[in-house]
Amino acid sequence: MSAILSADDLNDFISPGVACIKPIETLPTSSPPPSDPNAYEVSFNTERPIPQSDLPPAQISLTDCLACSGCVTSAEAVLVSLQSHAEVLSVLDAAPGLRLSPDGLGIENLDTGSKIFVASVSPQSRASIAATYGVTEQQAGNMIEQLLCGPRGLKSRAVYRNGFQWVVDINAAREACLVLGADELMGPILAEQGGTDGTNQVSNGEADIQSIKPILTSSCPGWVCYAEKTHPYVLPHLSRLKSPQALMGTLLKTTISRRLGISPDRIWHVAVMPCFDKKLEASREELTNEAWENTATGSVRDVDCVITSKELLMLADSRRVDFSKLPRTPLASRAPFPDAKLHSFLYPPPRWRKNGDAASGTSGGNLHYILKHFAAQFVGASVQTTRGRNVDVQEYTVTSATGEILLKGARYYGFRNIQNLVRRLKPAKSSRLPGGRPGGPVRKGAGKATGLEYAYVEVMACPGGCTNGGGQIKVDDPVVSGRQPSELKAGPQEQKAWLAQIDEAYWSSEDKIDDDGALDIRHDIVDGISPSYVKDTLAHWAATTGIDLKRLAYTSYREVVSDVGKKVGETERVIEIAGKIGGGW
Template identity: 75%
Template sequence: MSAILSADDLNDFISPGVACIKPVETLPASKPSANGDENEISFNTGAPLPSDLPPAQISLTDCLACSGCVTSAEAVLVSLQSHAEVLSELDSGPGLRLSGDGSKIENMDIGGKIYVASVSPQSRASIAATFGVSEREAGYMIQQLLSGPKGLKSRAVYRNGFQWVVDTNVAREACLVLGADEVMTSILTRRGNSNGVENGDAKQQPAKPILTSSCPGWICYAEKTHPHILPHLSRLKSPQALTGTLLKTTLSRKLGISPERIWHVAIMPCFDKKLEASREELTDAVWEGTGTRGVRDVDCVITSKELLMLADSRRVDFAKLPRTPLPTRIPFPEPKLNSFLFPPARRQKGNGKQEAGSSGGNLHYILQYFASQYEGASVQTTRGRNADVMEYTVTSAAGETLLKAARYYGFRNIQNLVRRLKPAKASRMPGGKPIGSARRPGGKPAGPDYAYVEVMACPGGCTNGGGQIKVDDPVITGLDPSEVKPGPQEQKAWLAQVDEAYFSGEDTVEDAVLDDRHDTVDGISPSYIKDTLAHWAATTGIDLGRLVYTSYREVVSDVGKDAGHTERVIEIAGKIGGGW
């Protein structure tokens, strides 16, 4: 949904027509200026306004506090989270240097930071398709860029690089196991149930059907336009968010430093992940329980395309980077989590089977897990009205329906799903029927009785994210984008290549490797994952609920509700050349 945005074509003006009202609320009073421009808005915090007014500042959180369109929020996020921000951080001063075993910091007194990175498999697939390598080789090239001797630090002021580059697939496996538990709890209880999170954070079990919450574009849409959906959202953090929490909690505890001194960048397939990283619910204030605005678990998100811009800015030829792993790596300071985050080659897994899809396989794992609980159970698949709508049924050996689930990709399909879940409104007419898509007594939603729905904003899934490298990109064509006019078939063929790269990695894990556990489902051992998560919570001294769950809230705007508010916005818009 964000494919049209890039840092190159971003300007600093957001039209009041998209209801970005925060700057209007913060305009200070001042004396009228000679030229009559008494109301001015500036996003340039580095220089004073001509009228000596302090510039109106807008934070990433402020963008989430209005009901403007997603694009307005993304425009600010793209400008603040970019490859330029990564380079600025790396060049801000000498970084912290770890001992050879990673257990302590050797130059604590310099005031620097530790730099860590996480990489999504979809971004690796985009890089792999672009340079004609396997997804795993693309991962090695990214490691070499971020941490290797021929990468960014070879041309950096302080020779800073990223200490660890983590594959978000390890956090994805934790999300899959916890997601299956969430669905099983919903099926067994059929009512609200505590999940152990304190201070009001995600205390209630999601209502049936549970909807995937790992797509930030979909979450923003639900929070701003359809609050009736919020009780259905999975309370689990996304792999990006969970990785950030794991890195910052563990490193801050083991190394004795503030989370602010750990700088985490995530390489993701879409711009909306920048929106997710800015959420107040995903900061140290939540897991520390301070209740104040805290340090983000993910400091910066850059997309697959911006990763190439990062290399180009340092004059690093990405195509020539080694396609092999780094020869040495300082261990993560917690041994058990080190083996979890960086499994040996014999335990490395691919991105799953093609039927699992390219968005993490949430639904596929839940279906496989549920079917494994019933001997002889099988999964049937039915295509919906288009390729991005699929329905699934788990049936017993006797043919009894045990579970219904579905996959909805793309906003066209999401809107249909949202309508079907909207509760009915009572008619104002005496004896009238309920109004709305759901017309059952009591306002219960109509439609199939799904237990779980995998929802993604992008048609085709996450490999088709707006931040992925496109078929008409100069890095592929070698031509100016204005000279290349690919049609739908070319785009479709290119996406097929990215998907092929995504599934190119083969599993090397053996069942006996996972500590001789025999409870594996789709190559993942739930007991191993739960033991690791419990160890993480014990190591950090933080309740597991605070670490893995999050919460959502309705976002309401006051635009136009105050007397004279609309007129004031129109006046400001007219002075700066914008408006409705």
């Protein structure tokens, strides 16, 4: 395993490395030359100078952490002061919020510093709340919405009575990512079969960047951050699609700013997510308004703040709101979203949208949807599952009616399994001899099936999936057990049983039905999702905002170069020393 990687606790908490690009020292201020001509005279005083004790503390932002390669991924030890429940309260109390006009299509007050507040909630966070309070996932979602914008929630004790104007379900963006992800995979496959010219012809050409087979999911920021810093050869395999969190942030910022005629910096978006790594994702330079509009006033994040499921409860406690006593019913009224078609997409009829079943997993179901979508293209095709070396490794094959293998995919959860995957993807070393063949040391099992034969791999940093994120409510939290922290003695088995309860809540959504109670009968339903409806909604979004869909839905990744562990030559060392003392270089 990598020397940077800690395998002591297989979750998304990786301790910081020994090096950080952010200095922890404060350089002394320059002082005027002394008037005493003997000020620099050598003395024999052996007393050491007393170090300055009032130095300001070092401030490390999440952007600094993304640029540093001393860490693998986020951790609680990283100073995340810019994204916390305290920051949410600070922004809410900074100034009166923007008010919508009666028709919901404009703003009445544009006071300096005023913002409009929106929130998005992940299904994993709702499942964590549902297991904690013994309610259904839908009721947990209602409680969260009541906290963020209801009369008995945060604004009941706020300075300016500010609350969130809209609270949306990230599942809407998840469905869009699933549909676009299937198209991203189908382009290369059709090219291999002679259906295209080899470029990424996905869904009318929304993406013009080809991901190399196998395509690896990129919705887990812990995994992406790890790949960028330690295995850059994996980056061409990463899916160029934004994660559901990032896509939802772009959708909200673009639509609200265009429809209401306000700048993106007047919109403040908070996401409730299951892990701390999502804070790092929100800080990426690629996920700002600079990606979808030309701006000269500085970048604005698509997601301004991320709080975890546990921090959501801390948010309620900070306002002295008893979360358990919040209403479990929907809000009596909700302001319409500025775009009617997108309102229907974000707020479908009750029980219309579901998280999936156990086969899809608790991390969005990327692979499961693609397998279903691909199998639907062939009459009689079926999906077979084979368990890997442990429960967090699964292999899948789509076979035809005659037994021919049409597609192979896999699911790799947890950093220990990710290590095995990236080793299989590592390119062979090229020979330095003239006419030599690429080669290297022969690895055990090199002749067997490797990850290179997969067409698509779902990769997540947390064992068990996103419901096991580091920001989820744990079984030993006082809110679950009702005991003091000193009395808690929860072991691995208790936590495993607790995770099973969260998973059960995640999958407990009822079947999709429409307003009349009849089963949804769209003609092209794949795993409960209509690709034609999703694509039509995305096309409407791009048309109304005047922004090409590939700028809205796709992103990029880059290698993070590290100096840690590298040998520094004498010339570089002299230049470094000279630079520190101002040596005229």
